[in-house]
Amino acid sequence: MADKANDPVAIWQTMIGEMEKGFNSFANQAMGSPEFSKVVNQVGGATAGAQKQLGELMEKYLVSMNLPSRVQMVGMAERLQSIEGQLNEIKAVLHQMQRASGKAAGDSSGAPRPPRTRRPPSPDGEPK
Amino acid sequence: MNAPSGLDLASIPERIQSEVQRAIQRSIKGVEYIASSGPSLGSTPKDVLHARGTMNLYHYRPIADEIYRVPILIVMATTNRGYILDMVPGQSFIEFLLKRGYDVYMLDWSAPKPEEKSLRMEDYVLGFIPDCIRRVQQDSGETDVTVIGYCFGGVLSLLYGSIFPDGPMKNLICFTTPIDFREMKLFQNFSDRRYFDVDGLVDSVGNVPPEMILSSFEMLRPASRAASQVQLWENIWNDEYVKSYRMFDRWATDTLPLAGEYFRAITKDLMWDNKLFNGTMSVGGRPADISKIKVPILHAVAEHDHIVPYDAAKHLIMKVGSSDKEEVMLKGGHVSLVAGANAIKRLWPKLDSWLGGRSI
Numbered sequence: 001m002a003d004k005a006n007d008p009v010a011i012w013q014t015m016i017g018e019m020e021k022g023f024n025s026f027a028n029q030a031m032g033s034p035e036f037s038k039v040v041n042q043v044g045g046a047t048a049g050a051q052k053q054l055g056e057l058m059e060k061y062l063v064s065m066n067l068p069s070r071v072q073m074v075g076m077a078e079r080l081q082s083i084e085g086q087l088n089e090i091k092a093v094l095h096q097m098q099r100a101s102g103k104a105a106g107d108s109s110g111a112p113r114p115p116r117t118r119r120p121p122s123p124d125g126e127p128k
Numbered sequence: 129m130n131a132p133s134g135l136d137l138a139s140i141p142e143r144i145q146s147e148v149q150r151a152i153q154r155s156i157k158g159v160e161y162i163a164s165s166g167p168s169l170g171s172t173p174k175d176v177l178h179a180r181g182t183m184n185l186y187h188y189r190p191i192a193d194e195i196y197r198v199p200i201l202i203v204m205a206t207t208n209r210g211y212i213l214d215m216v217p218g219q220s221f222i223e224f225l226l227k228r229g230y231d232v233y234m235l236d237w238s239a240p241k242p243e244e245k246s247l248r249m250e251d252y253v254l255g256f257i258p259d260c261i262r263r264v265q266q267d268s269g270e271t272d273v274t275v276i277g278y279c280f281g282g283v284l285s286l287l288y289g290s291i292f293p294d295g296p297m298k299n300l301i302c303f304t305t306p307i308d309f310r311e312m313k314l315f316q317n318f319s320d321r322r323y324f325d326v327d328g329l330v331d332s333v334g335n336v337p338p339e340m341i342l343s344s345f346e347m348l349r350p351a352s353r354a355a356s357q358v359q360l361w362e363n364i365w366n367d368e369y370v371k372s373y374r375m376f377d378r379w380a381t382d383t384l385p386l387a388g389e390y391f392r393a394i395t396k397d398l399m400w401d402n403k404l405f406n407g408t409m410s411v412g413g414r415p416a417d418i419s420k421i422k423v424p425i426l427h428a429v430a431e432h433d434h435i436v437p438y439d440a441a442k443h444l445i446m447k448v449g450s451s452d453k454e455e456v457m458l459k460g461g462h463v464s465l466v467a468g469a470n471a472i473k474r475l476w477p478k479l480d481s482w483l484g485g486r487s488i
Contacts, residue, residue: 013359013362014354016359021353022350024351027347027350028348031317032313032314032317034317034322036317037324038317038322040323041318041320041325042323044329051337061242083180084179085179085180087181088176088177088178092178094179095267113190113195114192114193114195115194115195117194118229118487120481120484120485121488122388
């Protein structure tokens, strides 16, 4: 088998790795400059504002097309989340009632929980 | 004609045959890759103990016949999903803990809704975490709780621990947790107070969009995404490689938005004023000085962490007030420290050996 120095696949992989490192290092140096921060933040600020305006425009467009808007979908998701939350609360209450009735502690699937008596293994690997 | 030294001419036909087979496999698997969905992640059985807005508290169902007395609450970073710690069976930190006999809870985050833009640092540190601790105590029947914080989850855990030094936190484990934000050089430059108008941003967009968070992470290593795609194509014949790539890629791009006011506080208090490092941090008017933390603490850092460089994390152990404290530096990066083959070999066994004796 050819060694790594002569293996074209290994050479290719090494080259990709080195290019990645080199480019990352170069880019990190460039991004460390105050000029970079200034430009990025100017562009980023403008983009964020434009995105917000576009979002509002889309919202109006969807309403005019009689399609559910993002706000409405989020509202529906919230209602579902609220129902899920209430189910979880009911489960928690049932769990507490089960405990209060003196039955063995278990998780919300109803399975009993193991005892909290575990000790770390001794250095030879056996439980203490 | 002589062969170049080290080149075995007899092996060339065999090598060509192997490369041709791989090329065929790449074509077949490439189509499969596009047509199929990725592996199912975060599938360790769990129950939702409580959910409130962006906060979700899970309890993982115990596997061992006997468990340690002290339960664990994992506090996930607010920028990412908790399933990085529960990838697939055999590569799940959660599953590892359950098999080793720990009782595991996780505080995981979902995307804050537009009306949650007003969530502040105090909602996280004085609201969500104490609420989860209380529920863990109630559910487990134990007073003591071990807290594990990953990345910014570690920062939140430190803030919580410094405000409530008398308990109920019994042990604290931080993974790659920054405290000296001056040393996060590129993030510092991205958020340079001379040019970065955090008030303008938060006031205009509300919650900081996940695309912006993801771009800022990706900008730390701008060539790595393209290089990883080249590597994927080379290895697409290898099912294990592809499975691993899909898991990590899905998680890395599944970034969460950040609540606006919370982001404003992170930028001003931590990035600009470095208050956690300087000992001047306060949350909701309550001083949060990490020298007040006295519980046993383990801090795991990664040798090649490009998100939280060692210089940003190294002072944590020195600054906490605990007498039982340890920093462990392991090979790997910010993510491979906690998940994947590297973590299975290094971090997980280390954590188990450290925590077992402190969980009884």
